[in-house]
Amino acid sequence: xxxxSCCLYERFGGDQQVSELIDQFYYKVLxxxxxxxxxxKADMSRVRYQxxxxxxxxxxDQKTQYTxxxxxxxxxxxxxxxxxxxxxxxxxxxxxQDMEVGVxxxxxxxxxxxxxxxxxxxxx
Numbered sequence: 001x002x003x004x005s006c007c008l009y010e011r012f013g014g015d016q017q018v019s020e021l022i023d024q025f026y027y028k029v030l031x032x033x034x035x036x037x038x039x040x041k042a043d044m045s046r047v048r049y050q051x052x053x054x055x056x057x058x059x060x061d062q063k064t065q066y067t068x069x070x071x072x073x074x075x076x077x078x079x080x081x082x083x084x085x086x087x088x089x090x091x092x093x094x095x096x097q098d099m100e101v102g103v104x105x106x107x108x109x110x111x112x113x114x115x116x117x118x119x120x121x122x123x124x
Contacts, residue, residue: 008059008105008108008109008112010060010061012109014061017099018059018061019052021096022052024095024099025095026044027049028091028095029088030044032091034084035084035087035088038080038084039066050066051064053067053068054066054101058113063071071119071120075120078122080120080121081121081123083124084121085117088113089114092109092113093110
């Protein structure tokens with residue numbers, strides 16, 4: 001399959017690489033003063049599991065189905081700000097760069113994430 005016709009999930013490296021991205025991401029988040037408070041009371045193994053499924057589906061994996069709670073329901077009462085959402089994206093970008101993901105694929109990943117801002121940010 002040529003690089004242009006496959007989905008971001010496949011170009012990214014599939015399940016193992018998505019898992020690595022999410023694991024590295026939450027490692028950074030838990031040490032980030034701006035973001036960690038949003039996760040201190042969370043079951044992080046469940047959060048990582050659901051996030052991996054969500055990212056896999058969002059990135060075009062046809063075999064993975066996100067089965068977690070509705071994104072609005074999950075985020076409505078967390079008070080996540082635009083600044084925090086932007087920091088979330090910055091960590092994703094940094095980790096993807098460290099994983100040597102191509103610039104175009106990183107931009108596509110960040111575009112997918114950005115499309116969900118309106119169901120995650122409720123602290124305007």
